[in-house]
Amino acid sequence: MTLSMAAFTLNDACVKLVAETVPLFQIVALRGLATTIMLAVFVQMTTGLRFSIPRRDRPLVAGRTLAEVGAMVCFLLALTNMSIANATAILAALPLAVTLGAALVFGDPVGWRRMTAIGIGFLGVLLIVQPGTDGFNAWSLLVLLSVVIITGRDLLTRAFSPAVPSMTVAVLTAGAVGVFGGVMSLFEPWQALDPREAVLVFAASVFIIGGYVFGIMAMRVGEVSFVSPFRYTSLVFALVLGLTIFDEFPNALALLGGVIVVATGLFTLLRERIVARAAARAAARSAATPGAPHG
Template sequence: MTPNLKGSLLMMGSMAAFTLNDVVVKLLADELPLFQIVFLRGLLTTLLLTLTVAAFGKLSFHVPRPDRGKVALRTLFEIVAMVTFLTALINMQIANATAILSALPLAVTLGAALMFKEQVGWRRLSAICVGAFGVLLIVQPGAEGFNSYSLLALVTVVLVAGRDLVTRSFSPELPSMTVAVITAAAICVFGGVMMVTEEWVPLQADHAALLALAAFFIIGGYVFSILVMRVGEVAVTAPFRYSSLVFALVMGWLVFAELPNALALTGAVIVVVMGVFTLIRERQVKHG
């Protein structure tokens, strides 16, 4: 198995794990308050992730001084993005929410041009504009079935793009798994604080099982997404990030009997094609 094939499979594994986590959270939200889910899932995730990192001998909480403010800012982006996305996910079709998030590579490319003065030629700029049109087809403002929670999914794209841009500025001395553990712990604490605004719902056996599944899946997503950065070429493996849309379409249909309309599906295809084009063009520019 070549490194690029391994990387592609790991990327698809990561997307499948994150999508399955979304499915479980959406199921739990029918019976449990949002922040109770966030806290309990975060507690399990932090525990399992810490044990996993410790088992590999990589557990460290040392953050270089220049990175401390950046880690705090990244964590803030992560927490707010988690709230906006889960709120959108609970109130709209899982495939539509995932399709909107597919605009991330386009948003990060634009953000890098604005923040880091990276050169973006007319081809990639055109792809960003066409991709934005694809997002509008998914959101469908003004349509009869328009769901205002789609706007929260769009806000999530901006927040996650900000998170990724901050991550790009980290120094090489900061271990990725340290950031992952800190993020998981911060989300757990945030969920615990916000949980006081909700009425506690006693856990049933099926709730506990689903929470354990959600924690398991999100750990898988974290681990696979880190491993994929160490295997294969990014330009080859990155387009497989769009497999999340396929997983979301299948799971939405099987679990929730949801299927986006023709306009939303067309928009999703446009976003994916433009995103893949942007990644390919970025590789060409770097090697040109």
């Protein structure tokens, strides 16, 4: 999971660097093309590409793909106009948003402790965004919008049946992002890439594949409640890259907000783990009780 977060953050840094001289949607189109080809080859060589998606899941896959495209547009537009560390810190509120969304949509039980943590976490986001101050950057609102869209994407993903091949969905998503970038790039003047720009676009493609592959490996092999907190290492990578490459560093309020978001997110994940284990123990006791009903 740490490698996945490093790869995604390095992808963001590459895009931010090349966007200084190349139109954004040209980058999205070229990265999408390279990513789709390399990811499709990788999947075919490992598990094999399977496009047999059950009929009931097709609208969900289509909705998830549209959400991925929308979140990508919002986040990259914001990223090219604000600090990479601030953008990543706002994105760190995603686990809180997903927990809240699952409670509202699926009726997942969320106790007062986690609801309190979610509220405090969103106050931390406000410290990062800093509305009404000189440090406010309207692009931060686009990152917040991307958090909302990604939450919807993750809730759609949760509704998938087990028959949906996850890596095939990743390939379809990469292809959709590339096609969208290609269409939007028609409204921008394309330009030839110099060697540095070409290397950065290719590197972004490799890093984003690494992010997908390492993330899926972590979620399949490790216990979800254990590996999920390591998502927050992305903020460390973003701070280091922002300082060393872009000479950017969040102000004190934004740093405090980032700490609050991470702390409340970790607490929420810990509580989810405790509640899940308690439910598992209760179910085991019920099954072991003589005469207990079995379903």
